[in-house]
Amino acid sequence: MLKKVISIVLSVAFVVSLLALTSCSIDFRSDVEKAMDKFLKADSYTVTVNNDLGMHTYMVNNGTVYFFEDYDETEKTSYLYSDENDYYYATVSDGEETQSIEKAQLKKEAYVIKYMDTIQESDIVNQVFAYRHILDMAEKTDKGYKYSVQESTDEYTYRIIYTIEMDDGSLVLTQKYESKKEKYEEQIVISNVGKTRIEIPDKVLSK
Amino acid sequence: MKSVFKRITALIFAVIMLSLLIMLASCNAYDSVIDSFIKSDNYTVESENYTLMVDGATVNFTMDDTQMYLYYDKGAKSYYYVTQGEEGITKLAIDSEQYITYYKEIVSPASNMASKLSAFKHLRDTLEETDGKYVIKESERNSYTVAVADGEITYTVENEGDTNNYSYKIYNIGSTKVEIPDNVNEAKAID
Incomplete structure (x- = not known):
């Protein structure tokens, strides 16, 4: 009798464990939601922002930041990085004929704060974090989700369409703003999540 | 045998x-409590001035004696923005587009914290832990402290000799529930 009871208890425990394991292994969420979670947890990623002003790319990898701007005739690349126990912020400006490198050694605290500010200013984490909660309210598209927001003020009415979609393994956020006065479009591509590596060029390291 | x-x-x-x-x-x-918060749909963020409770798409924001609720009523199939204070209840029926705008604005303290903590997480190897706290001293006067204990996160900014000190506490990660009170549910909505 006792053997039977033990056998039944063990069988039930086995089935429950198997079911629990299966339910947490199978991820029923959409690809976009999974990509958003992966990005929020990641220590490294690449973000490219394209808008009417130009393009900028920033790459993050565990405390190292690469930032590239191409807004006018000068291309500017910045690096925030640590080298053993020293911390640096370097900027490389490439004009049509000239190149200049400026490099400053930072105190550890200044480096930490600059790093946190850089992530904060990019606003990407904020956007992904907030949108993730309300995916259920969005309209589904072939590749992801679409939000449509219309706001009216006393002066004018504007409409913003946000999309969060997957494209070739990258998470793509677009924002289209339209009012009677102006139109604005921005595209943010989040790629290489968990795989981004940043190489600091020799010319910066040796400066 | x-x-x-x-x-x-x-x-x-x-x-x-x-x-x-x-x-x-x-x-x-x-990996950590920070990851749990960043990935969670339910959490409470408390500062000296307000308490923000997020339960997925349902939000309760309390500041002084004023309560604000942002929620979707499945029965009525409508979105509501409600404020409840000394002057009574104001309940606005809003469309989903207005809801998204309000939502992003109201949860912004939490999304800002998520962004800060995400950056902080990248710097764990750089920062030194003392008694469960990471202290970043910007100068002799200013410091930021991130403490993680008992499933709670505390982020404190201190400006020595200044009154502009503040702190955020994030707790009930994964377990925050927002109940819409009966008087709010039953209040008549204005279109």
């Missing part, structure tokens, strides 16, 4: 069970 067979079966069974339990535990354990 039978006894040996039984023992081997029991051993295999025990190993399978143990492996399953270990796998089960590891698949639910996030």
Whole structure:
């Protein structure tokens, strides 16, 4: 009798464990939601922002930041990085004929704060974090989700369409703003999540 | 022979069970409390001035004596923005587009914290932990402290000699529930 009871208890425990394991292994969420979670947890990623002003790319990898701007005739690349126990912020400006490198050694605290500010200013984490909660309210598209927001003020009415979609393994956020006065479009591509590596060029390291 | 067979079966069974339990535990354990917050749909953010409770798409924001609720009523199939204070209840029926705008604005303290903590997480190797706290001293006067304990996160900014000090506490990660009170549910909505 006792053997039977033990056998039944063990069988039930086995089935429950198997079911629990299966339910947490199978991820029923959409690809976009999974990509958003992966990005929020990641220590490294690449973000490219394209808008009417130009393009900028920033790459993050565990405390190292690469930032590239191409807004006018000068291309500017910045690096925030640590080298053993020293911390640096370097900027490389490439004009049509000239190149200049400026490099400053930072105190550890200044480096930490600059790093946190850089992530904060990019606003990407904020956007992904907030949108993730309300995916259920969005309209589904072939590749992801679409939000449509219309706001009216006393002066004018504007409409913003946000999309969060997957494209070739990258998470793509677009924002289209339209009012009677102006139109604005921005595209943010989040790629290489968990795989981004940043190489600091020799010319910066040796400066 | 039978006894040996039984023992081997029991051993295999025990190993399978143990492996399953270990796998089960590891698949639910996030790297850290910060990761849990960043990935959570439910959390409470408290500062000296307000308390923000997020339960997925349902939000309660309390500041001084004023309560604000942002929620979707499945029965009425409508979105509501409600404020409740000394002057009574104001309940606005809003469309989903207005809801998204309000939502992003109201949860912004939490999304800002998520962004800060995400950056902080990248710097864990750089920062030194003392008594469960990470202190970043910007200068002799200014410091930022991130403390993680008992499933709660505290982020404090101190400006020595200044009154502009503030702190955020994030707790009930994964377990925050927002109940819409009956008087709010039953209040008449204005279109």
